Amino acid sequence: MTPFAYHLARDPADALAALTAPGGNTPLGAASFLAGGTNLLDLMKENVARPMRLVDLNQLALARIEETPAGGLLLGALARNADTAYHPLVRSRYPLLSAAILAGASPQIRNMASNGGNLLQRTRCYYFYDTGTPCNKRSPGSGCAARGGLTRLHAILGASEHCIATHPSDMCVALAALEAVVHLRSARGERQLAFADFHRLPGDTPQHDNTMAADELITHIELPPARYAAHSAYLKLRDRASYAFALVSVAAALALDEGGRIVSARLALGGVAHKPWRQPEAEAVLAGKPPEAAHFAAAAAVLLAGARGESVNDFKIPMARRAIVRALEVAAAGTPGPACGEEER
Known part of the structure; x- marks a missing residue:
């Protein structure tokens, strides 16, 4: 494993400053936020991700789940998947989201994984994890070993000649159907992004999974007022x-x-x-x-x-x-x- 520095963030501003501070981005890898770590640590162990600095977010006050004035729900980015799935308001108003979360991973992982991290998890394509094979997502321009290979888990829609990987999340499928909104923060301020615009198709730049800027932090996921609880x-x-x-x-x-x-x-x-x-x-x-x-x-x-x-x-x-x-x-x-x-x- 590549050596890395560690920073425990005090608040969002501190986290953003630590992410972009000198020394965190090198040819080996960029600084990364750490929440539950259920995907990032695996990537680091496999030498797929090699951040030079980890910015720990777990002390930030971003784990609450609360109602919005409009009647929707605001999910903190650091709320754990299990806490979200079992929250009374989620279960009663958004059972689709609860069911999707509970269909994913294992109880142990759901107890650790964060809502924001779920949105940012990387593909489970075999070739992405195998650093001995070419992968445009891992190493842009190297090729796509999945084409002509083992593609049982791979894409049938929206793929390109450069990548046929799939997004692995269950939670995100429900959030897409529910038309969630992602709240982002950077040193430039805050913005909101429709969930449909958050993730992207591979095109000729499959190394980019989403449309976040490199210096942004997910703070919340907002659900609109419930309309589909009964069906x-x-x-x-x-x-x-x-x-x-x-x-x-x-x-x-x-x-x-x-x-x-x-x-x-x-x-x-x-x-x-x-x-x-x-x-x-x-x-x-x-x-x-x-x-x-x-x-x-x-x-x-x-x-x-x-x-x-x-x-x-x-x-x-x-x-x-x-x-x-x-x-x-x-x-x-x-x-x-x-x-x-x-x-x-």
């Missing part, structure tokens, strides 16, 4: 029942009128692209329709338009199509209650 579902298809990343995941949410027709819908996919995949055009297909399988299939066709596999992962396309229909059927029937074991932390 939402998170469906995750994976190789194992726990501690496995999604082959395909679906966050589905519906608002129904008194006659049972769909007023509005929200759909996002995980495990299929470099970012949570959402297309408002697919949601618009459902507006005003009865919640029936034929309409769900029509929405799936729009959401998956242009999907293309890499031979090994061609199965993801029909899998995603069926998963979208199934998730919407579950959501239409009513938000499921906690699954067996979810009450235990």
